[in-house]
Amino acid sequence: MTLAPDRQDLAWPGLDRLPSGPRAAVSAYVARQLFHSAFRRLPLTDDAITIHRPDEFFARLGRDGLIGFGEAYLTGAWDADDLTGFLTVLATEVADLVPRPLQRFRGLVAPRTPSGHRPSEDHTRELIAHHYDLSNDLFRLFLDETMSYSSALFDTSTDLVTAQHRKIDRLLDAAGVGPGTRVLEIGTGWGELAIRAAGRGATVRTITLSTEQQALARERIAAAGHADRVDVELCDYRHVSGEYDAVLSVEMVEAVGHEYWPAYFRTLDRVLAPGGRVGIQAILMPHDRMLATRGSYTWINKYIFPGGFLPSAQVIDEVCAEHTSLGVTGRLSFGLDYAETLRLWDETFLARRDDVLALGFDETFIRMWHFYLAYSRAGFASGYLDVQQLVLDRVKGPHA
Incomplete structure (x- = not known):
């Protein structure tokens, strides 16, 4: 020292x-x-x-x-x-x-978590905007051309674009997405999953609470030639309606808040068509640490993701069993791939320091973002955090 x-x-x-x-x-x-x-x-x-x-x-x-x-x-x-x-x-x-x-x-x-940081219906849009509406240009600086802001799935290649497509395609395969599939995506990001689902012949309704993401996702979807197959809507997951053959959600459950996990999974259950399948990608923490830290207020909450809280694999099983007809029938763990994804993001972000400053951000913001990416990478590199793709099927009759 x-x-x-x-x-x-x-x-x-x-x-x-x-x-x-x-x-x-x-x-x-x-x-x-x-x-x-x-x-x-x-x-x-x-x-x-x-x-x-x-x-x-x-x-x-x-x-x-x-x-x-x-x-x-x-x-x-x-x-x-x-x-x-x-x-x-x-x-x-x-x-x-x-x-x-x-x-x-x-x-x-x-x-403890401030009342204004609880991801209730009244506050969720503001909390999402705090992070995702920072600047599309900022995210363009360090994400790859897919604009995927979630863990990639690597094989022998270190090509981030290929690894991001591999992650998305595996989830689409697991949910059975193909020609004629009616897809609901909860959490649009910047549209890459919707683009690839539409490319398979599916029709996609994708929802977000970020106006910045909605605008760029629509632009990217139109450029890919899929505007006729994809609708990008500003909508809270609690208000979504309809019936879908596949329901997909990539790293969105982390923003739901532990008080609202039952509502989130009930939504997945409610809109899933008979014979349909849910595919989610989730960042997870150990169950004992989740219980010990539930309701606490962290540096990540204050500066990066207000209202966010990570579930455990066990609590997802418990919430589904108690509140839905769904159960986890498939699971892939790839936490070290997230550590690698974050390494690539962080290196690119630091290499684009002058471009970040040119967007109007300052040196403290650069230190904050570097700390966030390194802090997150450390969680996965240590094994404290994991990321999993989960497949959920109906394992009992529709939940009352």
Whole structure:
């Protein structure tokens, strides 16, 4: 661990307000002791992290825990030459970073989700816009030509476009999408799945809450020659109607919120035609960690995905069994492919730094986005997070 001189001014309003007063001093002292204790237990070298402003680092960590840890990176209070490697070690040991006797007090100190960040019908569009309506041009800078913002599925090739198509095609195959298939997609993205489904002769209704995504998806679908087969609508999943032979949803369940998982899966069940099949791709976390962190407010929630929360494989099984006639009949796990996808995104994003600045974003945004991509990659590289393609079939009569 290296201490270096101050090297960067604070960039965003709000990040310049450091904790102060007796309570802040005590929490910073405790954070310092816990951090050094954890650091000694971890397989890290002394130069794994450089703390430029220790007082700020521990003040933020003491007051806001992992949110403060991330904010201290945004302000430049600390750095790591291998950010992903450092975060991967932390993710591997996340369950034991805080001594177990102290973990029982988590509920007393961990921040809770603000009411405005609950993905209810009143708030969902605003929460989605926070991330997905940032700028289509921003996402164009680091995504591949498919504009796929979800894990690719690699084989022996490192070609991201091929791997993204492989991911989509496998899901379409699993759901039985072909000529004449009526497809509902919940979560349009920028339209690549709809394009490939239409290319198979399916008719597609795809829904989103992002006006930016809707506009570009329509443009891309028209350019591919499938405007007559695909409708892109602004619609909350709770309001979707009709009957479909295949219902598809790629990495959208993470934005639903744990209170609304039953409503989401009931929607899949309600609109699925007899003999139809559901195919979803979902980021998953361990069940025990999901239970321990449910309702908490994280750095990712505050800066990247407000209202987001990851399910576990077990809770999907439980929700489907209790609230629907659906059951998981097929499962593919490919978490390390997500780590590779994120590596490619992060490298491309950093290489396009000047282009990001030219769009009007600042240096703090670049640090934030790099931290987000590295933090996410660490979760998959460590095995803490997984991504799975799930096939759901009716395993009992339609749910009442």
